[in-house]
Amino acid sequence: MTKTPPREALTLAAAMNARRLSKVFVADQLGVTPAAVSQWASGHRPVPPEKAVKLADVVGTEPHLISARYAELQTNESGNVVPIRQAADGADERRNDLVIARLENDVDSLRYALGALVTVMTVHRPAEGAAVAKAIRKHVPVKFVKQGYVAELLGVLDKAGHE
Structure with a gap:
């Protein structure tokens, strides 16, 4: 029985495919191993929230779309995701x-x-x-x-x- 990868993993894999980015390239940009990127893109491991912003920049998406934990930490009081780099007014x-x-x-x-x-x-x-x-x-x-x-x-x- 095959387990469907989480939405975040599918989004990451799709973003990497859309930009034709190799796991080795992405890994080099983040200072991690290609195996880590492979595990994130396959859904075997979640993207750590501390890597989400940089990874999102590299693959061309938003961090809350590729890291559930990042999204959880960045959700404001009204339930909206507010990425750190776009936050204003405190x-x-x-x-x-x-x-x-x-x-x-x-x-x-x-x-x-x-x-x-x-x-x-x-x-x-x-x-x-x-x-x-x-x-x-x-x-x-x-x-x-x-x-x-x-x-x-x-x-x-x-x-x-x-x-």
């Missing part, structure tokens, strides 16, 4: 504020989830908690281990391991 700033708010929300959600996991681990699995603390110290960069939220979590795991 629209860029509002979109940036929206992206920042989404990131802050994700960070808060992850903090709560990690806090809950550490709490459960310290109560029900203190031995595994010590192993997790050891793995964190091994794999997380030192600057994060010694400060902020990671340091707080490690402190809770260490305290539980000594009780």
Whole structure:
């Protein structure tokens, strides 16, 4: 059973064909591999939003037509897509504020989830908690281990391991 590529992939492939652009040429313009361009054009991988504007310029289309994630990030309050390069009257700033708010929300959600996991681990699995603390110290960069939220979590795991 063959899966139909997403609309964005079909649009990208059609734009490349219309301009007779090779995957190698497009890849060179974007600083990516031809395999990445092939995956985008076939729908095996979505076009990353950070590549959408440059890619759209190269193939001669609009970024929101070839990257669903770009379109999602660039949609204004009334549901209209407003490409970054055409934004006026502070629209860029509002979109940036929206992206920042989404990131802050994700960070808060992850903090709560990690806090809950550490709490459960310290109560029900203190031995595994010590192993997790050891793995964190091994794999997380030192600057994060010694400060902020990671340091707080490690402190809770260490305290539980000594009780």
